[in-house]
Amino acid sequence: MPGRSNPTLRQRRLGVELRKMREQAGLGGTELSGLLGVSPSIVTQMESAKIGVSPERVRSIAAACKCSNTPPVDALAKMAVERTKGWWQAYRGALSTSFIEVAEMESYAQGLFTWATTYIPGLLQTRDYASAVFSRITPPLPQHDLENRIEFRLKRQQVISASGVPCTAFIHEAALRMQFGGPKVLASQLESLLVDAERPEISIRVVPFDMHTFLGSGENLMFAMGPVPELDTLQMDISRGVLFFDSPAELNTHRDLFARMDETALPIDQSQDFIRSIKKELDDKYD
Template sequence: MPPRVNPTLRQCRFGTELRRMRERAGFGGSELGRLVGMNPAQVTQMESGRIGISADRLRTIAAACNCANRPMVDALADIIAERGRGWWEEYREVLTTDFLEVAEVEHHAKTLTTCTTTYIPGLLQTGSYASAVFARVYPPLPRKDIDVRTAFRVQRQQVVRTGKIPLRAFIHEAALRMQFGGPRVLADQLDALIGDSADKGISIRVVPFDVDTFPGAGENVTLAQGPVPELDTVQMDTSSGTLFFDAPADLAKHRSIFDRVDSAALSEDESRDFIRSIKKEVEAKYA
């Protein structure tokens, strides 16, 4: 089978974990290849996600690298066993790779934890709010592009709306007050958040302005937890696009950040009341 031209984020991550396994064993690519019956080029392609391997070869590599982390190896074997295309592939010709990779990460997560400072988390946005967020992009997008991005964002929400994946959302007060599309859109969005907060699979916690020192990152960040901690992924939204981090040091840093945010945020009940109070302010001021 020829090498993949455009491996997915998940395929690349699989290869990255094999490279880390090899490096922890102190092997170069050629040395590992000799041990498991692969040539150096195949090892390079495997570690870049351009070729797949069988579960048997995975376990041979793990044994050669003296990897005793069985849960991790089993999780990698599960990736090999995956078949079929994700729903997001239907959008490959119309959206940039960033959009598809976010959906892919969310779909395979065991839990999702997000912290936002500038807007409501995408997984909790109403259609009108999401459309307004995309409408403020500069240079302006054509209406059809805004509609496609909005439809994609709403479809992404199924991972939490169906209860498949638990979501913890830490939302800074700034994001609750930032307007996209005007006061009516914001009020409707806040009302939707209040409803979502009653969902047993969705936890919404507010970080108010009066917290002494905001403990989170300045960017909007999501931690997607995998089947084992080694397969966690950090997603960061920036003005230039979406960034993904999976190095152990990055994962440890952001786990600590989320722990700090958790200690500073209001409780779920307090957060629900807080959102209600902001909604009343918006409705009173702009009625």
């Protein structure tokens, strides 16, 4: 069977988790290959997601590594049988891999937490606001690329909304005041946030300027909960795309970060009042 030339985010994550399992058992690749009765190259290809892994193989690896933690093994075995192509695959070749992989991560999440410091989270953006965010890029995007990005972002929103996955958005006041597209676009975006805040699966929490501290880094973050904590994923926006993190240290650090945000951000009702007050400022100033 020919190897995969372009494994997906999920396929790579499965390989990473198998490698972690082997390393935690103190086994080298050659040692594990001997226990499985395969060549060392097969172990390397499984861990790099260059070849597929059956659920039976996942369980054999867990047994060889003396891994008795059943829930993660069951979750990995379930990942191994995933064969359906996600809706995002239709955009391969039209958008960068980072866009595709964010949608893939979201679509399998059991819950989402976001931290936004510079702009409204993508899953809550209006069309005009998203257009303004993408239009700021230098050099300017060709029109067809701009439209592809906007449509993809709106499709992500539709999919997550239909799934009912709970989403908590922590939004810094700076992001609420940045006028991408001008005051009218921002006012419409803030009104849209208030509408979204009424949805049962959406929680919007504001972190105002006068909070006693600034939590975390300045990057926009998304924390996607997996079926078990070991399969959680952190995604970070950077200037040239996105980064994904799955190490236990990074996940624990950001679980703590979001727990502290939950303690310090304004409650839901006060957050909605805060958003209304900013919108009123805009209306009074520019109407």
